[in-house]
Amino acid sequence: MQHHQEELTISAEETGLREVLVRISGELDIRTSSALLGALGTMLADDDVLLLRLDLSDVRFCDHAGLRALHALGEAAGPDRVRIVAAHSSVDTILRLCRIPAFLGHTPPNGDLPGPFGRPRAGVAERSREGT
Numbered sequence: 001m002q003h004h005q006e007e008l009t010i011s012a013e014e015t016g017l018r019e020v021l022v023r024i025s026g027e028l029d030i031r032t033s034s035a036l037l038g039a040l041g042t043m044l045a046d047d048d049v050l051l052l053r054l055d056l057s058d059v060r061f062c063d064h065a066g067l068r069a070l071h072a073l074g075e076a077a078g079p080d081r082v083r084i085v086a087a088h089s090s091v092d093t094i095l096r097l098c099r100i101p102a103f104l105g106h107t108p109p110n111g112d113l114p115g116p117f118g119r120p121r122a123g124v125a126e127r128s129r130e131g132t
Helices: 033-045 064-077 089-097 124-130
Strands: 002-005 008-016 019-028 051-062 082-087
Touching: 008 033, 019 033, 019 064, 033 051, 033 064, 051 064, 051 089, 064 082, 064 089, 082 089
Parallel strands: 019 051, 051 082
Antiparallel strands: 002 008, 008 019
């Protein structure tokens, strides 16, 4: 099965008993998140599918709407039916920006965020501890 929506591609293959590997590539954002929800919701509605394993390693852009779509999918599916097995750095970045330590079984690697989201400048932490 393969589904295209603007700049999002979704392909699925059965990988085991009642398990489907879903490869998602392109951009997961406000324009494409409804297509993702529709395609994966259909897969989860199939009683023969117990687990969706999501490979997001080719998702080159993910915004808040994409993250919300993945969260909604996991919530609607129930515990442990949707798992992220691989993720592109764009997905890891938004998870770190949102301070989400683990999401659908995926833990983004630790890393400093550039700019204002990174570590505090030298002296800032010390001043805040002193109460100034």
